[in-house]
Amino acid sequence: MSTDTAQATSADPTSTESTGPTVAVPVAVEARQAAAAVASASDRGARIVVVAIALAWHAAIGLPAVLAARADLAAPAVVATGWLVVAATGALAGVRLLRGAPLPAWPLAALLLVVDVAVFAAAGERQLFTAANWVWGTLGWFFVLVLWGRRVIGLLALLAAHSLIALAAVLGHGATAPADLARYAMYVYGTLSLPVAVFVGGAVIATLARERAASAAAAHAMAAERDAAERARRDRRERLALVSGTAEQVLAELADGRANPADPDVQRRCVLAAARLRRLIAESDDVPDPLLHELRAAADLAERSGLPIDLVTIGTPPPLPVEVRRRLVDPPTAALAGARDWARLTVVAGPAEVVVSLVTPDRDGPPGTGPSPACGGDGDDLVELRYENDGEITWTQTRWHR
Numbered sequence: 119m120s121t122d123t124a125q126a127t128s129a130d131p132t133s134t135e136s137t138g139p140t141v142a143v144p145v146a147v148e149a150r151q152a153a154a155a156v157a158s159a160s161d162r163g164a165r166i167v168v169v170a171i172a173l174a175w176h177a178a179i180g181l182p183a184v185l186a187a188r189a190d191l192a193a194p195a196v197v198a199t200g201w202l203v204v205a206a207t208g209a210l211a212g213v214r215l216l217r218g219a220p221l222p223a224w225p226l227a228a229l230l231l232v233v234d235v236a237v238f239a240a241a242g243e244r245q246l247f248t249a250a251n252w253v254w255g256t257l258g259w260f261f262v263l264v265l266w267g268r269r270v271i272g273l274l275a276l277l278a279a280h281s282l283i284a285l286a287a288v289l290g291h292g293a294t295a296p297a298d299l300a301r302y303a304m305y306v307y308g309t310l311s312l313p314v315a316v317f318v319g320g321a322v323i324a325t326l327a328r329e330r331a332a333s334a335a336a337a338h339a340m341a342a343e344r345d346a347a348e349r350a351r352r353d354r355r356e357r358l359a360l361v362s363g364t365a366e367q368v369l370a371e372l373a374d375g376r377a378n379p380a381d382p383d384v385q386r387r388c389v390l391a392a393a394r395l396r397r398l399i400a401e402s403d404d405v406p407d408p409l410l411h412e413l414r415a416a417a418d419l420a421e422r423s424g425l426p427i428d429l430v431t432i433g434t435p436p437p438l439p440v441e442v443r444r445r446l447v448d449p450p451t452a453a454l455a456g457a458r459d460w461a462r463l464t465v466v467a468g469p470a471e472v473v474v475s476l477v478t479p480d481r482d483g484p485p486g487t488g489p490s491p492a493c494g495g496d497g498d499d500l501v502e503l504r505y506e507n508d509g510e511i512t513w514t515q516t517r518w519h520r
Contacts, residue, residue: 171316172263183249215266243291254309261273417454429463446501449514
């Protein structure tokens, strides 16, 4: 690497500065993501509870009662078959519910209502109000399973249909005494109120969790953005002070007569200081292609200094952090400050690679090849620098790849 270019690159006070804040996820998006995650976790807990209650109640209370009273049932085979159908339906609904898979809710609800009618008819008058008529206390939980995540009006409609079926069975079996009707009312209230409470409570808890998580995530995201903006402002002020100091040093030497404006080295220092200031301004501009914007700023400054320069771009650079862009731009900018006669700046970009090449007439005399160090980077982001001259042209290349 030539002495002038090496000094220019190493002397750049902005080349090792920390980057500004990375582009933050919008507050609204981050809040929605956090709220959805919390609501999903809360809802999953409620689903587990509902599945456990329904299947445990069906197996631990309904089945023993059916087996114990099978001799007293009007049609024990129908009652037992209904129990098996509901158990299979509950298992299917529980598995799909825990996996978050969609359910054919209304076909399953219709099947449960058919079983409801069959079991009430098959239980008989003697077992109408006993645990052997398991649809009293169990079916409401299975309605909750198949309609979970839907509007509560659907559950209320199914429970109303279930109550009407039970009332028809009571009247059909001739249980019309005041005590029987009072028992019916107690059964309806006692066996249906808890499923409704769990269904509504699960939905309310998930909604509250979502809202609180969204508020907390929005507050944290806004605080993070404020901190990032403050760090960026402080970092930019520090870098501006360093860059301004370099320009002030050149201007002070010119003012004191310690530097000769006709000296090519002094001219190069002035151009380089101006390029750094211009790049610092362009670095924070809100443009579609920040890298090309910064390179065009350097090329424009070189043209203003009387240097014919061709800028060729192929492809569109991907979004790059400020530090990566700086490491791509700094070496060509430093080399461009010392260029004479002409220059050709080429940018070849792809999704995983960006190459910036500068070709200028050689000023160093003997041919040589510079090293190709990896200029740091976070994770898989690397910027490589390559410098070559053959006595006629000088080639400076920076290359970023994932």
